[in-house]
Amino acid sequence: MAVKISLKPGDKVFCEGVEYEISGPAGLTKIDAINLNTGGKCTLDIGSVSGQTAENNCDSFDSLENLTDEEQNLALQRFQIIKPALLRDLTRAEIEELAEEHGVHFTTVYRLMREFRKTRSPASLVPKTGLRGGRGKARIDESVDLLIQNHFEDIYREKLVDITKLNVKTLQKEIQRKCVSRSLKAPSWGTVNDRLGKFIDDKKLEKKRKRKGGRPRTMAGRVFPDADSPLAVVQIDHTPLDLIVVDDEHREPIGRPILSLAIDVYSRMVVGFSLSLDHPGIFSVGRLIAHCILPKEQFLAEMGVDAAWDIYGVMGMIHMDNAGEFRTEDFIPFQEEYLVDVRWRPVASPEYGGHIERLAKTLNDHIHQEPGATMSNIFERSGYDSEGKACYTLSEIEKWLTVLITKIYHHEKHSSLKNSRGEKLSPLEKYSIGILGDGKTPGTGLPDIVENQERLKIFLLPSFQRTVQREGIELDDIHYFHDILRNLYGKKDEKGRGKKYLIKRDPRCITPIYIYDPTLKKYFAVPYRDQTRPPMNLWELKAAKKRCKEKGLKRTEPEIFKAYDELRQMREESVVKTKKAKRERQAEKRRKKAPTLPQQKVEAPAPPEELETTITDEIENFYDDPALLEGVTVKGNEDKGATSD
DSSP, rough: OEEOOOSSSSSSEEEEEEEEEOOOOOESSSSEEEETTOOOOEEEGGGGGOOOOOOOOOOOOOOOGGOOOHHHHHHHHHHHHHHHHHHHHHOOHHHHHHHHHHHHHHHHHHHHHHHHHHTTGGGGGOOOOTTSSSSSSSSSSSHHHHHHHHHHHHHHHOSSGGGGOOOOOHHHHHHHHHHHHHHHOOOOOHHHHHHHHHHHHHTTTOOOOOOOOOOOOTTTTTTTTOOSSSSSEEEEEEEOBOOOOOOTTOOOOEEOEEEEEEETTTTOOEEEEEEEEEOHHHHHHHHHHHHHHHHHHHHHHHTOOOOOOOOOOOSSSOOOOGGGGGGGGHHHHHHHHHHHHEEEEEETTTGGHHHHHHHHHHHHHHTTTTBBBBOOSSHHTTTTOOOOOOOOOOOHHHHHHHHIIIIIIGGGOOEEEEOOOOOOEHHHHHHHHHHHHSSSSSEEEEEEOOOOHHHHHHHHHHHHEOOOBTTEEETTTTEOGGGGGGGTTTTTTTTSSSEEEEEEOOOTOOEEEEEEEETTTTEEEBBSSTTTTTOOOHHHHHHHHHHHHHHTTTOHHHHHHHHHHHHHHHHHHHHHHHHHHHHEEEEEHHHHHHHHOOOOOOOOOOOOOOSOOOHHHHHHHHOOGGGGGGGGGOTGGGGGGGGOO
């Protein structure tokens, strides 16, 4: 199955089992296509298409076992050349030093890295002259290949610019224009880059290194390197939201959430965002990247927002803050699988973060009009009771931001976004022109989409390396097992030690974990070994282990789950007590607010007047028949000697 689906004209896709050839884009979320069975034309929603399922274009050298001894040795030699560049993000200078160390040109290193990332197997590094598209045989039409070569020759011959310093995206656009005028299929960025590397090698040209300190100092929020097309560069940053939120149940203030933002530098479109009460980390960044890449129709439906958010697809580069918690190998599998270049903001280079910081300020400026806002500083707040006025829950402010982004920000004219006539554009207009073109400048076409969305989400989860034991896998004192592990047990690495496998875990629920089988090239879900155990999240696991430590108990799996049950029971009791206390506080507040009667002077009652009638008279009046009182002596009349005859 393909990792990404290309939506360029001429590409093949499937929809409900029928194969189609793409004619071109029909807007930002649809494609015009031809049914290859009937020849009929139709328009397809990008969310309904998939990649080729009958035969993907993977080469037959998917495994080293299929190669000869000579080919295996060559593949492993080439893999050793690029291995340092695969393990960490090397600079251009470091790539050149690596190439010089192994006696190859630096463009060869880049080419080998691209080949390896297509299959993540050293077998992909051998020459594929026997296959379509291998070294020695063109992947594209000969007329397109000749056009590219002639274009390079013209630039080299005229010597107006140094071809070794030209941006590949710029070259691709120029070649694309020539192809459109000749009704030829335009080559991809990778094809142009490959041909340029070969041209430089053939001409024995050397790219001149820029002297240290020669980096152009661009103003923050202005020109950004390589951001010359939609999704070429996506910038990510994190900032506290200038608003205090309340909890869902009791509506009590719980603090300021962290807003994680991603912006397309070319168009200033918001590619994605996320809100969290936790400090930014690998998990939150991974969720944000997945939100950026995937279509957002489902997200908008869940938010209950009736709007369009038509930016999606795999970006070329992700530019992030150089905070220590992000400089990790967790992103390497994602980079290699989806061919995304992850870069870190240079230290002491604020001009590289201007676009995202201006966007964050714009959104926070809108937030300042809402109840519970903290403003930008204490002087602006000036005695305003942010906690007392807070009313938004995290999910409610998430919906509020979604409406602000999709219905307001994307449609506002931007001072730095202009068309060929110098007219101001909104981020959505700029993005649409970049994708679809405007009649003068051809667009880049629809971006590639992801074939398997769940696979992408797994790739962006935090990573671990673990061996497979007879009992399964142990991670943070919790044991996991599945029959799939039997095929991985007992394997050794090149040093004869137990082979470690890539593990992924979602901190929101620690079961199942996901193990990557390098042979089958698939992730498999592995649940608890004891599946009677209740699910928990990572924060609950940490709390349970801390509880064990406080009680002086060993952190074994049974004790951890006992502590978890104990903490859960304590939490439930606390909730009951909290509800009771809140009711009592609420009742007391209502009693204090209830209006009281005005205080009036109360006079003592006057003594009763002496009765003129006797009790007997009253009783006689009460009874119709006086004979009923015959023989009855009435107390109080004894002194009168009154008796009934």
